[in-house]
Amino acid sequence: MSTHVSGDESRPFVVRGGGKWAVRHGTRRHDRGAGERRFDLTLSENPFPPLPSVIEALNCALAHANRYPEFLPERLPRMIADRVGVDADQVVVGAGATGVALQIMQTVAGPGRAMVFAAPTFDGYPLMAAMAGLESIAVPLDSSGRQDLWGMARAIGERTALVAVCRPHNPTGTVAAASELKAFLFGVPRHIPVILDEAYAEFLSVEELLDPLELIARYPNLLVLRTFSKAYGLAGLRIGYAFGHRDLIRRVRRLQVPFGMPETATAAVAASYAATSELSERVLRITIERELLRTSLRRNGIRIPRSRGNFLYLPGPGMVETLARAGIAAKGYPDGSARIAVGDAAAGRAVERALCGPTLVRSDRARIEESGAWSLTAPAAYPSVPPDDCSVDHP
Numbered sequence: 001m002s003t004h005v006s007g008d009e010s011r012p013f014v015v016r017g018g019g020k021w022a023v024r025h026g027t028r029r030h031d032r033g034a035g036e037r038r039f040d041l042t043l044s045e046n047p048f049p050p051l052p053s054v055i056e057a058l059n060c061a062l063a064h065a066n067r068y069p070e071f072l073p074e075r076l077p078r079m080i081a082d083r084v085g086v087d088a089d090q091v092v093v094g095a096g097a098t099g100v101a102l103q104i105m106q107t108v109a110g111p112g113r114a115m116v117f118a119a120p121t122f123d124g125y126p127l128m129a130a131m132a133g134l135e136s137i138a139v140p141l142d143s144s145g146r147q148d149l150w151g152m153a154r155a156i157g158e159r160t161a162l163v164a165v166c167r168p169h170n171p172t173g174t175v176a177a178a179s180e181l182k183a184f185l186f187g188v189p190r191h192i193p194v195i196l197d198e199a200y201a202e203f204l205s206v207e208e209l210l211d212p213l214e215l216i217a218r219y220p221n222l223l224v225l226r227t228f229s230k231a232y233g234l235a236g237l238r239i240g241y242a243f244g245h246r247d248l249i250r251r252v253r254r255l256q257v258p259f260g261m262p263e264t265a266t267a268a269v270a271a272s273y274a275a276t277s278e279l280s281e282r283v284l285r286i287t288i289e290r291e292l293l294r295t296s297l298r299r300n301g302i303r304i305p306r307s308r309g310n311f312l313y314l315p316g317p318g319m320v321e322t323l324a325r326a327g328i329a330a331k332g333y334p335d336g337s338a339r340i341a342v343g344d345a346a347a348g349r350a351v352e353r354a355l356c357g358p359t360l361v362r363s364d365r366a367r368i369e370e371s372g373a374w375s376l377t378a379p380a381a382y383p384s385v386p387p388d389d390c391s392v393d394h395p
């Protein structure tokens, strides 16, 4: 397990020679002719395009794009608060979970102050800590890819201004046990804010879900961070939020950028909340694909931690290079390990072929696809290829 963060969340995957990235149901792909296909799995994106109802709501909002949005967002936090079950003044919204996290960091930053998180973790934490002037205290994961909560507790000191715990964790997808997390929170001094990063919470099973309301009632220093980028598939719209005790939220809201939250965000969230069952079905499909891929790779000797995100962590060395040779771009770590987004069956098959080669006799996926069970979760209503005018030229 790597103990370093690469510090590079950018796509290392450059397509040469020009061409079109087809935006379609599935992963970002590039067809290079002669049957050669490339997959970009570097970012933990949702492979499904927005639902038709969400696109319709966005089009309506765009028709009023000559108007400014609210000076400071009110409708969106209220909508989210109603859904979560808190008061509107307990929610702060921003440009993705990234934007909200930066706002939190800027709120607590000051000379000589530090932030504690695991390593590796979401690249945004070390990057934004540096932007906010916070020193990064990075605590290595344990040997099974879990955040070392006891090590993180020991790393908290006089200068600690902020702590971040991810559940599920990025990049390994592991989930801290509820009892361990609660014991950890109990031990953090109440004047130090803790971000509980739940970017992938919608992929947790019912038994793994925490009661966030109970937690924020008990820990006034806790901020639960969530996003519409992952399960909701709206990464391009940049919508995230945090909720917690109103005093702490008030402090974070002071840094809200005026006119900073577009009406499209409110429209997309409203339409998404109205389409919960369709979105849950997509989450289920991504989850099934993740489990099929993990099972088949593990059968071929690759020790992949159990993931509860829309990605898998493939321990190195040489993983990134092997995938790259097969035209698959992955997020890389210094020891050669890779993280790949999951959910697109064609990309999953390409990963199996790249990593298992001729030893892959017959994957579980093939068996399930042949049995027809897959179609039970795959409604025909999803267009597999949107109209051509959705294609974008890529240098």
Ligand code: PMP
Pocket: 044, 095, 096, 097, 098, 099, 122, 124, 166, 169, 170, 197, 199, 226, 227, 228, 229, 235, 239, 240
């Ligand atoms: N937290 C974690 C753990 C993540 O993995 C990510 C995205 N990779 C984010 C936060 C940021 O998500 P966004 O800014 O797209 O909402």
